Amino acid sequence: MNREVLDKWCGRGILGLVVAILVFGPLATGAVRVPDFLVLQALTIGVLSLWALRLWVKPRAQLLWPPISWAVLAFTAYAVVRYFTSELEYPARTEVIQVFMYAFLFLAIVNNLHKQEHTQVIVLTLVFLAMAISFYALYQFVTDSDRVWTFIKPYKHRASGTYISPNNLAGFLEMILPLALASLLVSRAKPVLKIFVAYASLVILGGIAVTLSRGSWIAVGVVLLALFGMLLFHRNYRLPTTVMLVVLIGAGIYFVPKAQFLKARVQETTKNDRLNDSARFDLWEPAFRLWQENIWWGIGPNHYNYRFRAYRPQSVQLQPDRVHNDYLNALTDWGIVGLALVLSACALLCAGVLKTWRFVRGNSADLGGGNSNKFALVLGTSLGVLAILIHSLVDFNMHIPANAIVAITLMALLSTTLRFATEKYWFTSNVITRVAMTVFLLAGLTALIWQESRAAQEYRWLQIARRHPANSLEQAEALEKAFTVEPNNFETAYTLGEVYRTQSWEGAEGYEDLARQAMGWFDQSMKINRHDGYGFLRYGMCLDWLGKTEEAGSYFDKAVKLDPNGYFTAANVGWHYVQTRDYAAARVWFERSKRLEWDQNVIADAYLPIVNQKLLDAAAKPQAQPPRPSP
CATH class of the missing domain: 1.25.40.10 (Tetratricopeptide repeat domain)
Incomplete structure (x- = not known):
């Protein structure tokens, strides 16, 4: 087998593994359970192994290294430092391993899945997966089911699809809805495919509605305003955008007055003449107080839940797990330095979008401009990322592995579009570069394999313990x-x-x-x-x-x-x-x-x-x- 054929199969293998990760995570209740996360970790190990092989197989291997990659590397290095200086080693390690996994997946997608056929497979997979999960959510809501697969969900009269929490389902769907709408209104997809995508968009929107997630409703509202605001003023997309807007408005006029659950959820927001925050604000104050213990470096990765009780307000008697604000959670656990690195990555991503925008948007005065797959990708991924960033102000979706991976996938696909604006982020690798990248990938593989083995062994014995009679020898x-x-x-x-x-x-x-x-x-x-x-x-x-x-x-x-x-x-x-x-x-x-x-x-x-x-x-x-x- 010659090198080009082997390289092609390595690329297909990486695509298949990434698609498997994107599909399995949401279906496995967000991959929050240890065995489900271990599956994602094993698939990531496969991705890195194929990438390392591909570096030496490809005749002239090239690296795509947009500016955000440096921020990703910087935060990963910072995570390693904070792990070795953390007071609670075990929870810190579980968090840092997730950071490792997300960082390597981001870089792998940027460098291996930037071609149009790759992005199309990923986008359509996510759209139709979201549609299928939304159908399940609608079924749960209509039948008032309390089941998620074989699990019992604690949220009554709210749909959560294949997730345990409705807010986490909403976080997933709100990232995919802009992808579907952009593909429908902007891309060059065939009419038959667009009909299916239009249907999927409406089902996804229904899925978001029945989660009753107010944070998601706000995020989706902002994203839809941005989407229609941009496309209505672009001559090439004005007609299909107007038609879609009329359909959505008509559906809203028909369904909203009849949907008592929507009215009840909105009224609940200001119940008793105060903002009903579902105890979120009660979790934010302890986070601020914990952050003040170490304002620069934070209290430690994944430490908030274990340090919470000392600052617990009287109104909260359960363990919070997270702050219910991803930015404040990052500030508390990682300090000003960690949050600054996260925000710098977001800023670099935004700068890349602004730089790419004029190269993909086209000229609205150009009657022959036609639709653009490039513009659809930039528009859909950027608005999907915007939705989760808004929702993260009041939830912890970035700490749900499946949602975090979808978010970094969208960020990676969006980062690859910088190549439409400039060629300066391409690097042809030489022997030194290949050796350095191989060492880097081997370090990641070593950490992930080591943790995979330990976590699997521990989980096995803990499961055996659960099967024995309680409190027995x-x-x-x-x-x-x-x-x-x-x-x-x-x-x-x-x-x-x-x-x-x-x-x-x-x-x-x-x-x-x-x-x-x-x-x-x-x-x-x-x-x-x-x-x-x-x-x-x-x-x-x-x-x-x-x-x-x-x-x-x-x-x-x-x-x-x-x-x-x-x-x-x-x-x-x-x-x-x-x-x-x-x-x-x-x-x-x-x-x-x-x-x-x-x-x-x-x-x-x-x-x-x-x-x-x-x-x-x-x-x-x-x-x-x-x-x-x-x-």
Whole structure:
């Protein structure tokens, strides 16, 4: 087989793997689960392997290196530095591996999938995938289904398609809708294909509507205004744009008055005469306070969720996972330096669009200008990126792997269009360049393969642990093997402590030794993550169980310091005071816990009546009368 044929097959292989990544991620609930993400990671390893091979197979390999590539490299290097300086290694590594994967995918797409036939395959795949998922979302909404495949979604009366969260589905669809509309109105596609794309566009728009995602509605509204605003003033596209606009307006006039769910969602926004932010603002304030701990470098990659409890507002009792604002999340985790690198990449992307625009838009005065696939690509990808950037102000779509990969794919395709404006970003590789790129790709492959192996092994043992009876010795054995694979996973250490603590409290033989084993694992968890108050809480409870109530007090004090507004922490502090028979103090903590969480508060609900009865009994006892003074 000659080199040109082998190079062609390598290119097709890269295209096939990228398409597989783009399709699998959204279908696999956004690839937020570990096994699903490992599939994407394995496919990315395949992409990088073929690219490395292609560097040496292609007779005169060329590199396309637009300015944004330097920003991508800079942020990747910064991510590596922050990983080695992070306090919590395990969550930082999972985040940095994602950064690695996205960066290498971006560069691979720019350098291997810039031809028109490649971009057409990617765009049409995304459009019809979005249409299929939108059909599923419409089915969910019409039938009020609570299922996503075999999973149960927590959002009632809202469609989420193949995602768990409706907001994440909306984030995916809002990126694809501009691609579909640009392909319909601007491209040179055949009429039959355009009919299917028009149908897909309407279905996607319906899918966005039934997510009831207000952030997405705003983003789509801005994008549609920009799209129609630009095309209506371009003579070549005025007629089809007007027809499409009339269709959309007509559909809106017909459906919106009948759609009570849309009215209810809009009214919910200003319910009780205040902006209903779905607790987003309550998550932003702790993020600002955490950022102030290290304004330049941030608290660490993927640290927000694990540092949140110290600044938790009373109104938020669940773990937030993310800030629900990707920009603020970047500022908190990565600091000013990290956010500046992200914004510089966006600025370079925008500058590239402005530079390319006049070369692809054509002259509206030119009656023979006709449609343009180049303009369709630039218009669709730029507006798709704009939509997700707007939505990111109120959500965390860039932390959903499937959506992040779609976004970087659009950015990569958009970056390749700079070649329409200038040839200066092309570089013909020599031996030195090939060696440097090969070393770079091998470094990425090594990191991804190493993490793939470790994550797969850990996941296997964690799954085995879940299949065993809860809090059994068999479960503990599997968890210990998972901890051996990932000794910096503090959550596994904490879970092991819970297994042994539960066995001890159930009165198993040798309960004291089991309690000490539990304390050993809680101590391990505290050493790995000193910000988690639950480890201190459980350690103190074990001391109480062993009769060492005086020693336990300092651990409960530490837990309160790390989670001052947590109902669970307050309830367990109340439990501690029950063990010390200080029922008055116990009641104070149980009542505080109930104020923080009045509905589902098992500990406070169980102990508060007991404590109140103890206090009543103590008050009802006859008090000893003081001796009467002698006459």
